[in-house]
Amino acid sequence: MRKGTVPMPSHRQPTDNATTGPRPGVDDAEAALVEHYPRLVRLAYLTLPPTLGRHRRVLTAHATVQHVLPGARKGDQKARVPGQRTPSGSAFAWLRGQVLRAALTHEQPTPWWRVRAVRPRTGLPLVVGLRLFPRADGTDELALDQALSTVNAPARAALALRVLEGLSEQAVRALLEDAGVADPAAAVRTAERLAAHRDGRAGKLLATAEFDPCTVQTRPTDLLRRRQRSRIAGATVAIALAATVLAVSLPGDGSPERSVAGVRAEGSLYGPAGTAALARALDPALLERAPEDAWADTSRIDFSVWPARGGRTDDTALLKRALRVWGGPGPAVRVSATPGTGTAPPTQPPRLLYAGDLDGAAVVLLHDGQRIVRYAEPESGPLPDSVKREGPAPETVKREGPAPETVKREGPAPGGGTPSLDFARADQADLTTAAALAVSRTPDGARYLLAPWIAGSATRDLLAPDAPARGLDVSAEGVTDAVPAPASGGDCVAWPVMALRSSERIVERHSFLVTDLGDPAPAHLTYTPPPGDGAPARGPREATAEPALLSWARTACALRTLRGSGVRAVNNWVFAEQPLPESGGRAAWVCTRADTWRGPGRILVQFQRPASVPTAPGTVVAEAGNTASCGRFGQHILAGTRWKSPSGKWFLLAAGSRDVTRIEAVGSVRANASATTLAVRAPREGSVRLSARLTGGGGLRAVG
Template sequence: MPTPREPSPKVPADRRPGVEEAEAVLVEHYGRLVRLAHLVLPPALGRHRRVVTAHTVVQDALPRTPAAPRPQDGDAAGDGYVWIRERVLRTALRHERRRRARPYPRLPVVLGLRLSPHAGGAGELALSRALAGVPAAARAALALRLLEGLADDETSAVLAAAGVADPNAALAAAAGLPGLSDGSARVLLAADEFDPSRVQLHPTDLLRRRHRARAAATAAVALLFAASTLTAALVTSDRDRTADDAKPAAPAQPAGSSYRSDPATLRSAPAGKWADTTRLDLTAWPARGARRGDRALLGRALRAWAGSGEAKITTAPGASAAAPTSPPQLLYAADVDGLAVVLLLDAATDRVARYTEPSAGARPALAVARSDDAGVTTAAALVLTRDPGRARYLLAPWIAESGTRDLLRPAERTRPLTPVDGVTPPVPVPSDGRSCASWPVLSLRSSELIVEKHAFLVTDLGELAPAHLTHTPSPDTGTPSRQPREVTGRTALESWARSACLLADLRGDGVRAVNDWVYARQTLPDGAGTATWVCTRADTWRGPGGVRVQFQPPAAAGPPRPGTVVAEREDTAACSRFGQHVVAGARWRSPGGQWYALAAGSRHIVRIRLTGGVSAQAPGPVAAVRAAPATPVRVTAVQSDGATLAPPG
């Protein structure tokens, strides 16, 4: 990316560039301007429309009339760039204020192809979701500060010139994005995820195009027939008309709606697509099951999703029950445990649906859930049927080995499963009751065609797709921060054995993944051993996540005992890549009967203060002070950069 210039943020009217000068500036900085427009445009436009509109906004910034002669002193090229940038920002900001998006602009026009930036990693995805939740002016402020290198006062001036009513509020909203530092955001914004000049090409919906072409041909024939009929009617006298001529015509069917009831429009992936693609999600699943050719069953499933059947419809948190916006993809159709089961995917809206039809004539059911950004692990299985205490799964085609294990018994070995056509036998699932005597999980391993020896765990939380479990080990002094890893080793399994029962509170919340982060270890007073502090974070399919911080005293003999939840919060970036610092406090009684106020923070905490009923501070990430049980204690941590931090919630 070119190094930003440092021109004045506002160009006087007599410094407007001429057409030729503006064209030279635009061509030189085209990629930079398109990236800026793409970041400011509303994400609701969709990936393809946003890319095309970003290029159009920049191309439309070229003035159409010559400028008056202007002085040649000063940085003419810099002033030209600032003038073009202001026009780009003003146009991009206007898109968010429009109630309805205008039709595709003049140029560029892309027919028959869909454009999308290259997919980024977890960091880019989280930043994209965070940016989607703030106004366009805040996105513009972030881009000007980090991509253009402007100071806050220069950014305010540029925003005001572009028509932003409250530039200071936009700057504050940009600075308030959770868990985001200027350094990390600058790196992420420079990634391909936010570069509309580096795109991937995909075909548009081929079946829909074919149907539209047929509909257009049919409409043309109908128009010719209507014209000929009208001509004949005009030359026919009134006395030759009959009563039949006055009958109203039948209402026309909505164009392109056949995919909501016609199984012939269903899409399917080639059987080996998963082994030859970098997009390993539900779109790579082939159609499986003995009834995938049963047009009557598939038609009933489609009509149920369109809302025209008798099925009882339920939705997962954040999912819409609306009919698909394009022909769905067939994933599975067969009889399972006395039910006819159909799995459908609407890739355009990232939703998966399960239609179940009892053989005894009871009311069918349709369950719809989100599948946003599913991957190798989060698209590894879908629930076909669920009974109290057990479930059958359909495994992804890239799963080479499967088994079950009890998360509360880390020393036990995995019991292997033998799926048939990807369908597992009935396997145990966690109990819906309050007891937590066991916590069954699925142990899966990907094919070596995907990645060598990639094993991972997923667990049933009452959703259509099981949740992926990961573990982040405790930090070692002087080593870089560790990333979440799969729950396969002894340390990870023993840690999850003490956190597993917390998963019961996450049922029905639309959880896609849960990470168990051992963020601190603390040597307890009175020689009582070492305690562990754990932050368990649950991320949902719809984006937000929640955390629960546990204090785990030294493990006693016998079955693993869960820790005590000492802090929790919903809709937070804490304990994630964008919230890497955490602190919490707990009350603890030593074996000698003495009560203490304890606190522990993550690796970048340099000091902890305890106030309220006590007054103490300790260097480093842990603290322990004698305090009676009823004494109020407030915990505050100081980070290495001087910022303060309070416990979640």
Template sequence: MVTSQRRSPDGRERITLREAEAGLVEHYTALVRLAYLTLPPTLSRHRRVLTAHGLVQRALPGFRLRKAAPRVPAQRPGPTRLGPERLGPAWVRERVLRTALAYERRPRRWPKSLPPPRALRPMLPVVWGLRLFPRTGGREEIALGQALSGLSADVRAAFVLSRADELPDAQVRALLEAAGVGHPDRSLRVARQLDAPAVAAAQTLLRSAEFNACSVQTRPTDLLRRRQRCRLAGAVAAVVAVGAVVLTATGSAPDPRTARPALGPVTAADLVRAPRTTGAGASRADFTAWPPRGVRTRDRDLLDRALATWSRPPRGTRLSRTPDTFTGPPPHGTQLLYAGEVAGDAVVLLHDGLRTVRYSEPLSPGGHAKLHFARTSSSDATTAAALVVSRTRGAARYLTAPWIAASATRDLLRPDVPARPVRVSAEGITEPLRGPAASGPCDSWPALQLRSSARAVGQRAFLVTDLGDLVPAHLTYTPLPGRGTPARQPREATGAAALASWAHTACHLAGLPEGVRAVNVSDFAGQPLPGGAGRAVWSCVRADTWRGPDEVSVRISCPRPVEGGRAP
């Protein structure tokens, strides 16, 4: 093997495999980012993450000579100046870029709905049963990602090389030309034009978690489809096993001394406890950022009883769950959110990434334990802002998230009445708050108004309301089009127009199904009523559930009662 860099007789520089491998390992994160952002945005984020890692890891096979740029002969430098920090990264970067650019070149008459042929080839690494994607960034990262998705692959590559890797323009042009780009000057010029005030901090944004394919989150695949496939695979495996037993006369049992022990049931010692500093400085604002709170977080007997009841509920346990919520045993990695005493009960709140479970047992002897399951996957700063820790005699106590700075309550049917501050304990538990009436006339609809901390997730106020589930539903509002308003996107329902619209809609929340995650009221049309009776507004009420399906209804609201009855 060649142990030093030297020029070959045909004008090419030789680089050893050891140098190339050292450059790949040293700059692995930057190379994966370059491949991830250069790959076509039509690929899913999961496929782009795996493909980017595969491109970088496969840059070493097929080792060849590299053409040397013309230069004036100079004194041969020492081996320390020609290590992998010079030619290794540049050579591997060219290989990765050339392969990533090839993914956007489709053969002639290739269907646009299908990925390029290279994307259809199997490539390591391969992940089964999980979906990988980088962490979601903020508003600036989303704007930059949308701007990059509208550019060609060579322009995206030029933007990453010049902004994230901070390479000089001459080196970027040479690298693009070596990778097969026909017009590297045009690519670099378009990439420079992208450097608008909206993306002025491109170096910082490109190094954020939004574009870091080496720091990813995991989510399960389609569980129902996976169960069907597992059953089919199990049936095939059973047939093969029966055939093997018939054909094999003798067999050997596994050695118990080398057998790996199976994981046992989850106990209090296995619970995950988030650090108490994550509430204000975590990159994610969801249930994984909740530190354990409560006076009994170190009570191992209580935690073990809660986990044992979750794993195998004893007779007499009162079970409840939101629709389509899996009630299987707790997995390893379950997180402790709260363990304390509320309203005469010992309460434990647990979270496993997909579900949040509330366990409660009476402090006085003679009662039965209660266990409630709720789906809470893909939560955010608003849908993970509070949990119902106790509900007695029509009043609920909430455990607020660590990023909540202030809490108040207001009546949605009285938009002109200001919100009343709510007392919150040091643990984050609110005073008992009256919920909507379960029966009778709808003359009041309480809602909880929360304000997040500017240090944690950006200061803003938003509304949630109790619909009978473990997690209160987030309320939003979309105003009428026109009138100089920005793009029609849902916004927080705390303004005067939003509260006025919700005053006509709040009573309809009682008819929604269980497991509602968020409800948005979108005013989409207005028209004058006959006889000068005022102006009516048509609204679309959309309720999003944790399990996926939505429920949509259309309402019309009038400014005052009309003849023949009350306005809807």
């Protein structure tokens, strides 16, 4: 079995059919649909675009399956005699093909005049007054759901057909091609990559309740908005009836402007439909507050279990100002957002994380499930009129979309300045990425509010790997002393980081490092050691041991280029080690990958030659953005550079990750090596193209 292939579950009947088969009779199709209904609905749900939202995806998945039954045709009655019945497997294969074709059309651009012909009717089932969504599971399922949202519908469908239906690659390609997919092979390749999620457990994860649209939870819709719409509808009907009666009973001027003006005047008493929901979300009395020990009794460790802390959590006036500014910041408020973060008002009451006075400013931290919002105002002195006014400005109710990304992320000046509003993404946070939030920034450094599960804190310098960590004082409210920020310019002589340790009530002796990259949440630093001889592939681990600290000592200063870009975590992967020619010592090839909160990653490949100074930076040989390389879904890499030996000769060096079996160079140098590294004499200049072969037979080109 090829690597990444997930076998078909044993409880499924074999359905590896490359075609959808003949059109079955109505009774045969209905019997197959009822028997395999959960499988078909799950296939439709996984294929439909995540942009529909979970409620609409659930309903659309059920409607898609329910509307693929064939219509009755002449001769179906005769076809229902026992000797003429279509085998149930063939009927199911036909239905599966129809469901696949219908679900794929929801993400394909279709002209409006062809929508009805191409896309099936999905009017029923219809749910009024309730929101339906699958039950939430653990962090692994959430991570897989996020990965699925980054690929297209054919890839999601191919993954479902491979790991849930157990079809072969050939059968999946045939089904996708029959459904009108332009590049089925690419979809299958992407599905194979996704199948390796969480060490190949994607099949087991897709079978959980997180992706089961037949096992759902219910919640009410916005009750205030629903009530308001009912009132508006009732008032509109009453006014329309009154206008009709007046038009019939009163002679004379029958101008339509008179009745329309009356409807507009009456409707203006209620305002837009979204105003009530917005007012509810901006009500400080409705702010969510987690219990003090909620973090110790849940399997979901993130910002949703932070209790409200600070000396002004009961200051209604401050909380009201913070929420009002979020709902509609005036021109005097400085607004900033990390890339990919929206600045729209909340749609429901957010969670209060902190409210207090720090370094001459009143600070409020809020969390709406997707974003961290930091409001800060001068602790003393006058406030702008736009902050003091009651209620959001009328035009801000309609404001939506992200703020310009060019705004600098600098907080208010201590003891003065204008109010500020900072937005940052925080979805999919976990024990390490939700461990701290910057609550105040001064010339002395940043002060952090630590997560309630942090039991120990210290600081250390990445450029001094042999120096011990120093203790970091934390107040009773969970706020640290100032931690010096890494210098953004000039000489890179120090790189302070926080060393945090989680409570044993969550995990025993778990320590990790985070660093300030200018965003509200510090970035989590990890380390992947070089591949061992015959050992299985190694995953990222905490950057606390000596090899990790030595690696980061030579890489830390490269983190400068990541400031303010919304980085969630950075991993240093030593993907190869290479003995240098002429007894030049042993060099390391390191790929530094930065993952952002919004998904795309950025990599930097360094060649680290032997050095007498432990902090000597490596040579950057390649970099790339918006790539999966050096991550969970891009585990193969190849890179090269030129190197001058102690005798003054020039060599072409290249190295690949553990699955590389052969490296080839063409151009000004023609050479090959059946190994993970290559070293040949080469001119100092000249174009060279590097490629490699992998264990599974695939090819690989050098990054950059």
